[in-house]
Amino acid sequence: MNELRNPIILGSVVLYMILCIVVGLWAMRRTRSAKDFFMAGRELGIMITGIAIFSSTMSGFGFVGGPGLVYSLGMSSVWMVITVSTSYAAADFLLGKRLRLFAGAFDCISLPDAVAARYGSEATRFLTAIAILLGILGYLATQTLAMATVLQSILVGTGYFPAVSLITCVVISSSVLVFYCVTGGILASVYTDMFQGAVMVVGGFLVFLTTLYVFEGGATAAVATILSDDAEAAGPWGTLGMIGCLSWYFMFTVGAAGQPQILTKGMMIERVQNYRWVPLVTVLGYTLTALLWVSIGLVMRALVLAGAHPELASADAAAPAFLQQYAHPVLAGIVFAGLFAAIMSTADSFLNIGAAALVHDIPRALTGRSLTHELFWARIGTVAIAVFAALFALYSYYANARLVALLGAFGWGTFGAALVPVIGIGFNWKRATPLAASVAITISLVLNFTIEVFDIRLPHNIHGGTVALLASMTIFFLISFLSPPPVLDPDVEALMEI
Amino acid sequence: MRLLTLLVGSLLLVVAVVVALLLTPELGDVGGKPHEQFSTMASGGSGSARHANVLWLGGLFGAASLVFFVALMAFGARKGASLRGLGRPLAASLVICLAFWVWLLVSYARTMDGGTVSFFGALPGPSAIMLYGFFPVTILFNLLYVIGFNRWILTEEDYQEYKRLVAERRGRSA
Numbered sequence: 256m257n258e259l260r261n262p263i264i265l266g267s268v269v270l271y272m273i274l275c276i277v278v279g280l281w282a283m284r285r286t287r288s289a290k291d292f293f294m295a296g297r298e299l300g301i302m303i304t305g306i307a308i309f310s311s312t313m314s315g316f317g318f319v320g321g322p323g324l325v326y327s328l329g330m331s332s333v334w335m336v337i338t339v340s341t342s343y344a345a346a347d348f349l350l351g352k353r354l355r356l357f358a359g360a361f362d363c364i365s366l367p368d369a370v371a372a373r374y375g376s377e378a379t380r381f382l383t384a385i386a387i388l389l390g391i392l393g394y395l396a397t398q399t400l401a402m403a404t405v406l407q408s409i410l411v412g413t414g415y416f417p418a419v420s421l422i423t424c425v426v427i428s429s430s431v432l433v434f435y436c437v438t439g440g441i442l443a444s445v446y447t448d449m450f451q452g453a454v455m456v457v458g459g460f461l462v463f464l465t466t467l468y469v470f471e472g473g474a475t476a477a478v479a480t481i482l483s484d485d486a487e488a489a490g491p492w493g494t495l496g497m498i499g500c501l502s503w504y505f506m507f508t509v510g511a512a513g514q515p516q517i518l519t520k521g522m523m524i525e526r527v528q529n530y531r532w533v534p535l536v537t538v539l540g541y542t543l544t545a546l547l548w549v550s551i552g553l554v555m556r557a558l559v560l561a562g563a564h565p566e567l568a569s570a571d572a573a574a575p576a577f578l579q580q581y582a583h584p585v586l587a588g589i590v591f592a593g594l595f596a597a598i599m600s601t602a603d604s605f606l607n608i609g610a611a612a613l614v615h616d617i618p619r620a621l622t623g624r625s626l627t628h629e630l631f632w633a634r635i636g637t638v639a640i641a642v643f644a645a646l647f648a649l650y651s652y653y654a655n656a657r658l659v660a661l662l663g664a665f666g667w668g669t670f671g672a673a674l675v676p677v678i679g680i681g682f683n684w685k686r687a688t689p690l691a692a693s694v695a696i697t698i699s700l701v702l703n704f705t706i707e708v709f710d711i712r713l714p715h716n717i718h719g720g721t722v723a724l725l726a727s728m729t730i731f732f733l734i735s736f737l738s739p740p741p742v743l744d745p746d747v748e749a750l751m752e753i
Numbered sequence: 754m755r756l757l758t759l760l761v762g763s764l765l766l767v768v769a770v771v772v773a774l775l776l777t778p779e780l781g782d783v784g785g786k787p788h789e790q791f792s793t794m795a796s797g798g799s800g801s802a803r804h805a806n807v808l809w810l811g812g813l814f815g816a817a818s819l820v821f822f823v824a825l826m827a828f829g830a831r832k833g834a835s836l837r838g839l840g841r842p843l844a845a846s847l848v849i850c851l852a853f854w855v856w857l858l859v860s861y862a863r864t865m866d867g868g869t870v871s872f873f874g875a876l877p878g879p880s881a882i883m884l885y886g887f888f889p890v891t892i893l894f895n896l897l898y899v900i901g902f903n904r905w906i907l908t909e910e911d912y913q914e915y916k917r918l919v920a921e922r923r924g925r926s927a
Contacts, residue, residue: 326793326794327793327794327795328785328795329795329797330880330883333880333883333884337883337884337887337888337891340888340891340892340894340895341822341891341894343895344822344826344891344894344895344897344898345822345825345826345829347829347895347898348825348826348827348828348829348830348894348898348906349825349826349828349829350829351898351906352906352907353829356915359915359919360915360918360919360922473875474875475872475875477875478872478875478876478877479872482870482877484796485788485796485797485798486797486800486864486867486870486877487785487796487797487798487799487800488794488795488796488797489876489877489880490797490800490861490864490865490877490879490880491857491861491879491880491882491883492797492804492861493785493797494784494785494786494795494796494797495784495785495795496783496784496785496797496803496804497804497807497808497811498774498783498807498811498814499784501811501814501815501818502771504815504818505767505814505818508818508822509821509822509825512825527907527912527915528902528907528912530902531898531899531902531903531906532899534895534898534899535895535899538892538895556794559791559794560791566791566792566793567793568793569793570793570794679825679829680828683828683829683832684757684828713775714774714775714776714777714779714783715774715775715777715779715783715784715807716783716784717771717774717775721771722771725764725767725768725771728764729764729765729768732761732764746918746922749914749918750915750918751832752832753831753832753907753911753914753915
């Protein structure tokens with residue numbers, strides 16, 4: 256069976272891609288308007304909303320970067336994983352119901368649409384759309400590069416395509432992604448998310464079971480090996496240290512209420528009352544998937560320390576090395592398909608959200624009206640963003656490797672710092688003003704970019720995104736308190752009373 | 754108004770703690786150091802050396818963050834009625850989380866000097882408390898959302914009011 260490992264992996268990935276294309280074709284027939292394209296007609300059920308939320312949160316980073324972080328830093332990144340409960344709870348309490356109410360009442364088809372309705376300000380809509388576009392650029396380029404790198408390693412591994420280039424792999428993987436996103440819009444995206452989420456959960460859980468038996472003596476012996484080499488690595492803060500971990504915990508929890516890929520999905524649910532059950536699906540799905548993140552990292556670190564496996568070329572090689580060496584070929588096939596699923600389910604959400612910002616919100620903010628033939632332009636916008644992200648990814652890969660890493664690394668922090676005050680707080684507090692919202696977005700972008708571009712390391716490894724988030728929230732409250740109370744649209748006021 | 758005070762107060766407390774941490778000198782290998790044998794790994798070094806002057810400030814950071822998270826949740830609940838029904842379960846869940854948080858801190862403080870470590874569920878004591886204790890109790894907040902949705906998030910009356918508002922808007926724009 257082992258000699259069939261690479262063909263099985265390739266077959267699983269090809270099958271998965273064909274399925275994405277089929278879903279795209281199916282969804283195309285149900286996408287007749289911009290509302291369908293961006294909001295899935297606001298007709299999603301509980302399961303599909305819940306799975307779409309968690310699968311778009313768990314990107315390729317969770318399947319590759321996560322195990323790599325545990326391998327290199329020990330338990331530190333587990334603090335990112337365990338935010339799943341508090342982050343979704345905070346986002347659900349603050350916005351789960353409220354955004355859906357706004358979407359229904361004002362017929363919003365994007366997050367900046369809801370922001371414009373809440374604040375009655377096109378400037379705030381414009382800044383929100385810009386923050387979203389800046390945030391997704393890095394995310395998309397990272398995902399594009401990750402898709403292509405994984406596809407290249409699979410194709411080379413089979414031996415059939417020993418010289419396949421990264422550019423070819425970018426073209427193949429991006430074409431599949433763009434095809435189903437352009438034809439079926441967000442409807443194709445959420446239905447592929449459903450399938451992708453299922454693959455991720457099954458893969459994550461089975462890999463976790465496998466890791467229990469890979470190390471001689473079991474999981475306890477593996478962790479004991481890590482502990483005897485370096486007690487801190489096996490301790491609750493890992494090698495990063497306590498304050499760094501807590502700053503991640505804060506940023507990932509509070510920042511969830513500013514992630515457009517999460518919030519937009521909540522606006523698509525058919526009945527607002529159904530949102531009640533969504534947290535069960537998201538928390539359970541994410542937790543099961545994240546088992547892979549923690550278990551592979553710990554086992555690979557223990558195997559290398561014990562001399563049972565050669566040192567990895569890089570920390571990010573932890574998951575691929577585990578799958579190639581220790582997982583059953585069929586399981587490896589499922590997980591590699593799951594890896595593509597994790598990457599694509601995040602990328603498709605961002606493509607759709609970016610297209611909405613580009614062809615719906617920015618024109619509305621600048622001209623006061625929507626484009627004619629908005630569905631046509633939405634499709635063009637999706638292709639344009641995907642092509643731009645692919646070119647950006649390739650340029651940075653060959654010319655400036657730091658660019659994508661830079662933008663990809665601060666995506667969550669950018670969205671969190673820019674949008675949590677404006678949306679998370681602002682949709683629940685009538686006293687919040689458009690001026691405060693605009694200043695908070697601007698300050699957060701400037702702070703995040705400054706910290707990342709100049710590679711500023713804060714004392715005790717406090718994450719720059721945490722500082723930007725705290726600063727933008729404080730400024731948001733301060734300016735709102737100092738400004739005259741805003742005069743709200745009576746309907747907005749009524750919605751905020753609910 | 755009291756809820757807003759709690760929210761802004763807990764935010765300012767977190768800000769104050771983070772500022773205090775930024776001003777606290779770093780000791781030892783705060784963010785870890787390269788592993789002596791394997792270049793792709795980091796190691797933490799001595800826990801007591803690097804955490805000695807920030808352990809309890811870090812404890813306060815964690816506790817203040819939890820209070821802020823809960824204040825955010827309460828802030829997002831329905832506005833039309835008293836929070837009496839939600840306040841108690843939210844506060845009780847917060848107290849349980851804080852208890853596990855303190856347990857985790859105390860357990861870590863006892864072992865960071867290299868004391869004997871007991872294992873539970875394949876993990877050393879402090880990590881086991883984090884993963885099998887602290888994390889599961891925070892799921893209480895998700896359960897509260899699910900269980901109390903019809904009372905604290907959206908009541909039937911709220912929904913009827915919403916439907917009326919939407920119908921009125923559509924009537925106006927028609």
